[in-house]
Amino acid sequence: MKLRVALTTTDLTSLEHKQTLISSPSGMEIQVENEQRVKTVTLLPGQSVRVSPDGESMSVIIAGHGRFKAARVVAGPRKAGDSFFIDSVRRPRARGLERAEYRGHELDVNAVNGRLRLILVLDIEQYLTGVLESEVPASYHLEALKAQAVAARTYALNPRISHEKDNADVCDSYLCCQYFAGHKAVTSAKHMQAIEATTGEILKYGTRAILALFSSNAGGCTSNYEDCFSDPKTNFFPPAPIPYLKAVQEKLHGAIELKHASPTELEAHLKEMWQSKQHTTFDSWSPHFKWSVQIPAHSLEAHMHHELSLLLKDKESAPFVIPPEGGKFGHINKFSVTKRGVSGVAMELTVHTSTGDWQIRKELIIRSAFKNPEIKLARLKSAKIFFEHQHDHLGLLSSLTVKGLGWGHGVGLQQTGAQGMALAGKHYRDILVHYFTNAQIYRIGS
Ligand SMILES: [Zn+2]
Structure with a gap:
């Protein structure tokens, strides 16, 4: 299954790029489309293509081939699976911000309002390797990584904010969707294992893919959806509750009644949790607790x-x-x-x-x-x-x-809590139904 991912600028806040420079160490096929005519150019390893907006269309400069006017540019690696670089987009790597690296089917470049829109087209499972690398460390327990893989796959199919108007399924920013900071030169074996072991698995409630929200640390208890978010269509707050995004306690032993507590009682409970020296919840091991x-x-x-x-x-x-x-x-x-x-x-x-x-x-x-x-x-x-x-x-x-x-909104799955549950011997399916109440795991195509 192919996914269209809209790439944001280096600061992750905008889909509108001023220009772009693309190259691949193993060469690329570039299609320049203009008024029904398509010109195909083969880039040699290391050669680059520069695209800039030019009014309602684009100007394309290809090293050794000259300058062209284009309504659309499609750049793809010569061999499936080869990586390519976008110099104009920077993403965090071990030594700081570096040019973004991607693998995938193609990069679709279009002019929108005098700027460029970059859409990466890739297989959903290939997209997930980038999301897992960006969202959770490979040092996490395999069952926690598997739970994250299923949640991330589900999120890609049903994001909270629709990107239909951008001609994409999701964007790559954690400020809007889930984080996809591109691909690393070598994918961690454990991330791959988590994705392969759960291939095609998503979460459903009734007949639909759920809204699989997740965050880093929920501070001892996850939150109700309607206590944190507004309605994505009307902006009304609080929105209608979502039956599978309910607050769940992370207590290692038993649970306490918070349902009818007043703001003062809830505050006293937060203080008690904050002051506690003992690890009493699945997520309290984390420095973000x-x-x-x-x-x-x-x-x-x-x-x-x-x-x-x-x-x-x-x-x-x-x-x-x-x-x-x-x-x-x-x-x-x-x-x-x-x-x-x-x-x-x-x-x-x-x-x-x-x-x-x-x-x-x-x-x-x-x-x-x-x-x-x-x-x-x-x-x-x-x-x-x-x-x-x-x-x-x-x-x-x-x-x-x-x-x-806690760290983040705390609705749905929390990554550090999933790790705590996995260390306590829980299977990824137990982790998922703990955070997404009464949701069901389903394999796409089955
Ligand atoms: Zn988004």
Whole structure:
């Protein structure tokens, strides 16, 4: 089964490329299409093709062959399985950012609004080797890697955000879909084993592939879908619940009743988990299980004010930031979480300022509101948070300590929890049905 993956720019935020340079150590076949005519050029090993937008079409320069005008360019390796490089896209490798390397059927280049759109066409199983390499270390237990392979394969078939308008199935950025940072020169044998042992397996609920969300660490309990995400079509929050994306506890022994707990009781539970010295959950072995960050009040005020005004200007985020009457952001007195999901995740945060209360809603928006370049913070690691306020001799806020559990949204499968379960002897099928309640494993084509 072939998959179309839209490649993002180096910062992973955009599908629009200014130009591109493609080459392969073993040579390539390049098809330049223009007004029903197709010209095929063979590139020698190491030779490159440069494509730039030119109005509504593209300009193509092929070393040794000249310059062409094109409506579409399709570049493929001469032998299936050979790798090729895109110099204009950089991805993390052992020594830092390097030109992106891919294997696959072909790269489809088109002009869209004066920029280039790059779509990699490859077999879904080949795509999965890149996703597994990008998402989980090969040192993980094989059963955890197998669970991740099935979840990632399922996600590719049913992503949360549709890329139909981009003429693709998924994109390669973790900010939107799942992370696919290209292919490494040599694929790890264990990643390959996890993919091959689960070939074609996906998760279904009823007759459809599930929305197989996953994150790194859930901080002792995963979250309900409706406590973290808005509806992808209407942006309404909270959206309709999804029956298989339910909060599950990661307790090694037994479980506790959290269903009807108040925000205060849930906060007390988070504190207890944070302070506990013992490993009591599948995911507490991970360094991402708990964290804390301290922010001086003056820096917090300046950057949060700036971030909130940016969020208010963004069409998608604006409905989740509610300013007080007058719309001023004064001196911060206090933070309080006024609504929590069953896992303790913050659904609504109130920032009490001298000019009134600001309300911030939804997991990712709450995390993003704390962006602070001064302390190199892109966003909080999670929204399972509680606060400690420090005051000066006048009783004014001098700094804030945010303490938190987990890394990521915590909905669906969590990678460190899957590893904990695998180490405790669980099979990948047990891991998957633990995180995706009542979903069924199904083999495509069977
Ligand atoms: Zn995407």
